[in-house]
Amino acid sequence: xxxxxxxxxxxxxxxxxxxxxxxxxxxxxxxxxxxxxxxxxxxxxxxxxxxxxxxxxxxxxxxxxxxxxxxxxxxxxxxxxxxxxxxxxxxxxxxxxxxxxxxxxxxxxxxxxxxxxxxxxxxxxxxxxxxxxxxxxxxxxxxxxxxxxxxxxxxxxxxxxxxxxxxxxxxxxxxxxxxxxxxxxxxxxxxxxxxxxxxxxxxxxxxxxxxxxxxxxxxxxxxxxxxxxxxxxxxxxxxxxxxxxxxxxxxxxxxxxxxxxxxxxxxxxxxxxxxxxxxxxxxxxxxxxxxxxxxxxxxxxxxxxxxxxxxxxxxxxxxxxxxxxxxxxxxxxxxxxxxxxxxxxxxxxxxxxxxxxxxxxxxxxxxxxxxxxxxxxxxxxxxxxxxxxxxxxxxxxxx
Numbered sequence: 001x002x003x004x005x006x007x008x009x010x011x012x013x014x015x016x017x018x019x020x021x022x023x024x025x026x027x028x029x030x031x032x033x034x035x036x037x038x039x040x041x042x043x044x045x046x047x048x049x050x051x052x053x054x055x056x057x058x059x060x061x062x063x064x065x066x067x068x069x070x071x072x073x074x075x076x077x078x079x080x081x082x083x084x085x086x087x088x089x090x091x092x093x094x095x096x097x098x099x100x101x102x103x104x105x106x107x108x109x110x111x112x113x114x115x116x117x118x119x120x121x122x123x124x125x126x127x128x129x130x131x132x133x134x135x136x137x138x139x140x141x142x143x144x145x146x147x148x149x150x151x152x153x154x155x156x157x158x159x160x161x162x163x164x165x166x167x168x169x170x171x172x173x174x175x176x177x178x179x180x181x182x183x184x185x186x187x188x189x190x191x192x193x194x195x196x197x198x199x200x201x202x203x204x205x206x207x208x209x210x211x212x213x214x215x216x217x218x219x220x221x222x223x224x225x226x227x228x229x230x231x232x233x234x235x236x237x238x239x240x241x242x243x244x245x246x247x248x249x250x251x252x253x254x255x256x257x258x259x260x261x262x263x264x265x266x267x268x269x270x271x272x273x274x275x276x277x278x279x280x281x282x283x284x285x286x287x288x289x290x291x292x293x294x295x296x297x298x299x300x301x302x303x304x305x306x307x308x309x310x311x312x313x314x315x316x317x318x319x320x321x322x323x324x325x326x327x328x329x330x331x332x333x334x335x336x337x338x339x340x341x342x343x344x345x346x347x348x349x350x351x352x353x354x355x356x357x358x359x360x361x362x363x364x365x366x367x368x369x370x371x372x373x374x375x376x377x378x379x380x381x382x383x384x385x386x387x388x389x390x391x392x393x394x395x396x397x398x399x
Contacts, residue, residue, distance in 0.1 A: 002224030003051040004119055007042045010050040011112050014105075020045060022066045023108035024100050026053050027076060027131060027194050028181075031096030037179060038196050042112075053100060057081065066102050074103035074137035101129065107137035114141050118198060121145060122226055122282065124177070125198045128170035130184075133191040138163070142170035166193060173197045200284050201226055202378055205311070207300045208290035209236035209248075212317075216288065216367035217245050223371070228280070232296050247280075253296055286313035286374045288354060294326065302330035305346060313377045315354025315370065323352040356383065 014021045022043040026035055034055035041051035043063050052059060058079055069075050080097045111127060118125035126142040140163070165184040173180055173195035181194040202225045206213050209231035220227045221244040229245045231237040232253035242248050281287060287304055289297050297316065304310060316323045327346045331339040355369035356376070376383040 001222060003040060004115060005224055006050040007040065008112070008116055008119070010042050010044065010048060011116075014042075014044055015109070020105050021108070022070060022102060022104055023112065024051075024053050024062050024066065024102050025129075025196075026098055027101045027129070028099040029096055033096045033098050035098075037194070038198070054098065058098065058100075062100065062102070070102050070104050074101060074107055076101050076131050076136070101131065101137070103137050107139070110141075111139060114144055115198070117144060119201055122201045122203060124174060124200045126170045126174035126195055127198070128166045128173065128193055128195040130166065130186065131192045131194055133186070134188055135163075135186055135191060138166065138186075140166040140170040142167070142174040163187070169193055169195045200282070202374075203228070203282060203285035204374065205230070205281055205285060205287040206245075206290070207231070207251075207287065207296075208292065208317070209233065209238075209241065210290070210292055212363040212366065213290060214241065215364040216370060217242050219364075219367050219371050221245070223375075231291055232293070251296070251300070253299060281307065281311050283309035283312060284378070285311045286315070286378065287311045288315050288317070288370060288374075290317035292317075294322075294329075298326045298329035299333065301326055302333045305330060306334055310349075313351060313374050314349065315351035315373070318353060320347075320352055323347065323350060351377070 011021070024041045024043065026033075026037050026039040028037060035053055039051070039053050041049055041053045041059065041062070043049045043066060045067075047063070049059065049063060053062060058081075061079070065077075069077060077100050078097060079100060111129075114125060114127065117123075123145075124143050128140045128142075130136050130138045163184070163186050165186065169180070169182065169184060174197065177197060177199065179195055179197045181192065183190050184193045202223075204216075204220045204225050204227050206216060206220075206227065206229045209229055213229065217227050217229060227245045228247035228249070229237060229242045230247075230249040230251050232251040234250045237248055237250045239245075239248050281304065289300050289304075291297050291300070301316070304314060316326065324343060324347055327343040327350075328339060330346075331342050336342045351373060354373060355366060356373045358365065358369040358372065360366045360369040372383075375381070382389055
C-alpha cells in the first residue's frame, strides 16, 4: 500500500468533518535522503498522520512545529540531518538536507483532490506549485479529467485561476514525463516553481486464478498497483480467494471463438478483446498469463495481442517451448496468414518465461521475481545491483 492510499482515507475523513489539516510535501533534497521530492504526509490537529517525508526521522519534528509555522500561510521549511549541521537534531543518519512545503487545508485541498482523481482514474498528473513569494502554494494542474464533476469542488479550495506561466510549466512536465523546477513570471514578479510529475498508477492484470496467483496479487497490491484477476474457472476466480484485488472476473472462454466469428474474422480483435475482459488493459499496464490451461492461455494471448495498444509488459508463465505453441494457436485463432513469422515476432515481444533469475522455487519467490521484472520493465531501470550502478552515491542516498 502506498503513502497516497494511506493519506486519502484520512484526508476524506477530515474534509467530511470540516477539520483543518496540514500537508507536508518534499519539494527538494540536497545530499542523501530516504524520500525524494513528491513524498507527502497529512497531519491532523488531533495528532493523527498518514504518509511519510523521511525514513521516520523527520515526521515527529514536522508534526511538532508545522502548525505554528503555517499560521500565516504556506511555507517552505529546511530540515538538515547533516553531521556538520548541529547535533543531528532529528536522529537521522542520512546526512542530507530536505525542504518541505507546509500548507493547510485552503491550498492543500485542491492538490489532494487532484491526486485522488488521478489515482482513481489511473491517469498521469503534473502539478506546478509556487514555492516562494506572495503566491506561495498557488498551483496549476495538467492531466486532470476535463469533466469538472470528476473532481468535487471543496470548501475553501482557493479557486484562484492559475497563471499562464505556471500552467505551461505543468503541461511541459506532463508532456516530458518528468518533474522540473524553474523561475516563472507571475503577477508582481518572478517566483520559484516546481512541477511534480506523477505517472499513472500501474495496473497488473493476472490471467489465472490458481494458488500461485495469490502471492502475486498480494505483493502487487502491497506496491499500490491496481490489480485485476480473471480466469475461466468460476470456482477459482472468486472474491474470497482474492480479497485485495480490485477486480475479479470469470472469463467466458467457451464464447471466445464465437465472438471472433461474430466480429467477421477481423484481426483487430476489439469485439473479441472485450469478451475476454481485456479491454480495460492500458498501454502502460502489465499482464501475466498463468492459467496453466493451454486453451485459456492461447485465447487470452490472442485477445491481448490483438489489442490496438498491447500492455507495456506481457508475460507468460512456463517454458519458452510451450509459449511458442501457445502463440501458434493464437495466430490460428486470429486467422493470421503468416503464422510462423508472426509467432517469432510475438515471441520476441513477450517475457517468456516471465520473471528475473532470483533462484525462485516457491510461489511467493516466483511472484517476487515476476514483479521485479515488471517493475524493471515499466520503469526502464537496469535491474542491476545498485552498487554496480552508482556505487557509493546510491548507497549514501539510501542511508
